[in-house]
Amino acid sequence: MATSRDDFGIIIRSALLSKGAKQRFSLLALIIVSMILIYVESIDRKPLNFFRHFIKDVIYRGSALVSAPSKGFNSFTTNISEHINLYKNYNQLKSENNQLKNNIYTQGFLELENTQLRKLIEEQIHSVSNLVSARVMLDKQSPYLNSFIINIGSNKGIKNGMAVLDSSNFIGRIVDVNFFSSRVLLISDLNSRIPVLVEPSGHHAILNGHGINEPTLEYLPESHDIQDGDKIYTSGKEGIFPPGIPIGKFKNEKNLNKVILFSDLNQITFINVVIEDGNNN
């Protein structure tokens, strides 16, 4: 019995402590370093943050470099398929254009009416004017976070919590800022909870991310009268995001209050970051 315990000890020592042929570090030493790193991640100190940002910036650049060939190949295949579908797209765009032309006249009138009514109730008109554009540097499908990396960071005044738009649609917020890069947490992520407003009913709710599935509306009043196709906007209730940024439209499916996003989160190349609400300047 004692012999088998000794054997086990020898095997464990041999596996974890001995460096073996051409190994520079023992497994145990590296396991301890990993544990220390995990612990250090929870400490928020300036020199540590500086070190973390530097490491992340370097790795993001390296990753962008390594991913360049596969990215190039993807864009090449997309180009080819776009060329193949050119005629079909042309017809579709032509009919869409006609429809939009018709809508423009009604929209212009509604905008004018809206401004006059707002003036009437002396409400300050919010405008989202301070936008900084950025390019998506890395968009890796992480099993744990629905996010991507953009090519601007604290060098352009980016801060944690800022709203991120795809053209004018809300798609997420900044969660990690480095010197020359930042991580955007998408609204589809499990961690994402955004206070929203449903129009025209005016109900407030929380937009809840579910990973690969569509986000859903939570905390709606029990007797709500929201219809399929109703628009969802940021409510600005949390005081971080400007109110009235379009997000998507409501769709009830299998008793779930789903939100179909206006932007396709898998097809984003350029984004805008809302640096500050226009009124705060």
Added chain:
Amino acid sequence: MAYFSTQIRFSFLNIIPVLLLFFLAFNGTSTINLGFVSINLHFILVYYYILRKPQILGYGFIFLSGIISDVIFGLPLGINALALLGIASVAAYVRNVTVRINLLNDWISFIPAILFANFVYFLSLYFSNVPIDYLYLFKNSIFTFIFYPILWAAFSFIGGLSQN
């Protein structure tokens, strides 16, 4: 001249696992998701080479690639590194206790390695406030296990080329 070209080919084939390890980490493709199927290539690569050819894949490289994966996936630094080193520990243990190594032995002993690595994931993510998708971890473990023989054959083929 023939000796020189053989040496170059030998060195290149031996460096393939290290290149692959870092490519998977930098490219963010260590986990392949094809619809419902999800396979962790990193786990298989580390397990195979630590079990079969530990002289090719250094523990330091495994640690570094884990750190890179953490940054790319937005996880706290050290989680992937710890999980990969967990896999390497089980592989090193199995290598020490096994005399004859064949696919079946490798395959069966890969189960505790995956369980151990996912346990490390679970613990680290739990304490880091990163949401855990249990179904994802489960299906990833199952498909990584099922896919092992295919990559085992591919890596054995590369190993065979370097020996010839």
